[in-house]
Amino acid sequence: MLSVGVTGQILIHGPLDLSGRGQAEVRDFLKTDVAFGNLEATVEAMGAWPTKTKTLHLASPAALSSLRSLGFHAVTHANNHAFDLGPPGILATRSAANAAGLRLAGSGANIDEAAAPVVVGDPDRSLAVFSVDLGPQPDINYASADRAGIAPLRVRRSVTMPLADFAVLARIVTALGDDAREAARASVGYRSGLCEGVEVFGTPVTAGDEIKAVWAADEGDMQRLIAGMAIAKSNGCCIAVAIHGHHWDAAWSQTPPWLLDLFRGLIDEGADLILGTGAPVMQPIHFHRGRAIIPGLGNFVFHTRRAESYRQRDVDVWRSAAIRLELSANGECQRLEILPIAVGRPADGGLARAPEPLEGAEAQEIANIACREISPADYHRIKPLKA
Template sequence: MTKISVAVAGQALLHGPIDGAGAGALRDILQQADAAFVNLEATLETEGAWPTKTKTLHLTNAGGIASLKALGFDALAHANNHAFDLGPPGIARTRSVVESAGLQLIGSGMSRDEAAKPAFIQGRAGTVAVLAVDLGPQPDIVYASADRAGINPLRMRRHVAVPPAQHAMLRELVAALGDDKREAARAAVGYRVDHAKDLEVFGTEVAEGAHIESGFAADPADFAAFDLALTAARAQADIVAVAIHNHHWDPNWKQMPAWVADLSRRLIDRGADLIAGTGAPVLQGISFYKGKPILAGLGNLIFHTRRSETYDRQGVDVWTGAACRCVFDTAENGARVEILPVAVGRPARQVGEVAPAPVPLEGEAARHVFDAMTADLLEEDRARVVLIDPARR
């Protein structure tokens, strides 16, 4: 019987180094695992590069990367909406600094092949592979291709259905605006390759149905490409983890969208052992499928936002997170999940100050986080989850 442990936490959105004081319990969880990874929600400062956005850049430096290494991470997932903040130069610089620090970078690269490559982490008990994908929505320019730098895509496409009467009204609207002919002409000469076969309304495909409904489905070409990478990783590793990043949020950020759960189960069916997700900056509940963990909304570990006051004023708790250690028994089908609730690492209070590290929560505060994360579990799955006491680690 062999047990292999994989540790993961919410996103590391950091602008520079952090003070590791007080993070001892978190560091132990990460360093004692066979493999530990986190989503790097930033790109490296890069001389000569310029922003690809008009707002909300998240840039870090070598000191920030060194802090993540010191905490105990082995790999950084980089398929997210801030990886392309400085375009291809930022992608290249990030890989250079991350690898120089002794970490592996996954999910971004100078080509799609590089962005799709998994990290292989050799632990004491076996090999762990980690892959990273971005689910969108983002402009196509951020996604890597055969000859263009970017991030690894697994784009989710929205589809909508409406009853026949509404469908006919929408078709009439599109025809009156000339959108149907306009987009058909663009598709005919290759300006568009994803033009809806039936009806498209303001960029969304709309089909006839019994009632109004919407959902998301993976882009078939993206899924086929990712499935090949997942299968190859499965053949070379004892455990395969998939980091997903998603900005198709439901109105209630604390609720994992049903389609994310569906996608996670599909990836487990294709060979994944662990799904670890980020995107909405808050914690969501966890679930299991075939005994394997779906941690699809891990929120934040470090969050150097410039909108602290806005989140606080709106009552959005971006300051509570968790690190999870998933222990897989290779002789059984499933895993145990150990949860360490943490107070998220906040921004530095003033320029030149080192930002604080995330620190473990204790007592009732820790229990509250644990109960919220496990509230929707079936009884048989609840037995798989334990709360880590930082004082008895």
């Protein structure tokens, strides 16, 4: 068996206070063969400058050291804050992670480094952890052969609509000159080509039977990930894929059906565990072919500057869960245990508060959220919450 611990996203700025009894319980829970989470921050880098006009999340090297002290073996880094300081931040984060004893997946000096998994464990029971980002992000954030960045699995939406509606939209695009303008750009190579139908604010629209959105992953990004998983599988590893994205449902606590289909497709291609991040709230766990799909655990550490905005809108960003799984040699989840937690909060001064277990009714409520969509056929995999 391979024991794996996973958490919600780690949006961290400074080191955590790990001195409490609750923090010791979390640390004990994460004592697994492999524990990893999504590091949604970039380490401060000398001489770098922000790539955004707002919402930077900068972490100190000491913050990463405290994650290692809490029990993490690896962090994933393909997300929308990894590029907050551009290529210098990418390199500084990898350097700080290495110094802290953490393996880092999902970002790097080029696409080969960013797309490569980290392999944690011993030869008899190891986990290859891949990290990719769905977007939407500027293309500059994604690594290439000669540019630092994060590993992409870009998904894009196309739309169909009834012919009468499509004809009206096509007339608008033509009247505004958008179609001619984009055709001129394509003719000289400023864009790769024109879509079928019309393009409206970057979204391809075609005639169909109904108004419908179709999501599809970039073929090159997908083939790169599938090829990497095949190599890791041939080396005897179980496969985990950490996927970050901001194509959320209007109800953040629900996983969009197309995204669940994407997750299931990756399991069909060889993944044994999917960990999603992005939305800052809990989403229900699913299983496919005995493999766990954890679409979103909300936050593990959340050093947000918008706490008041979340409070006013009653968004539950301060409760979450850590998950511990037992995977068989073929990657099937034999056992899944839930530890409901109070999320680590920012500090007014001194060390930041680290996550600690929830108790009683609150703990049961979080466990119920996590399990509410698990099928009866898979419920035997869930370890009952301690009373």
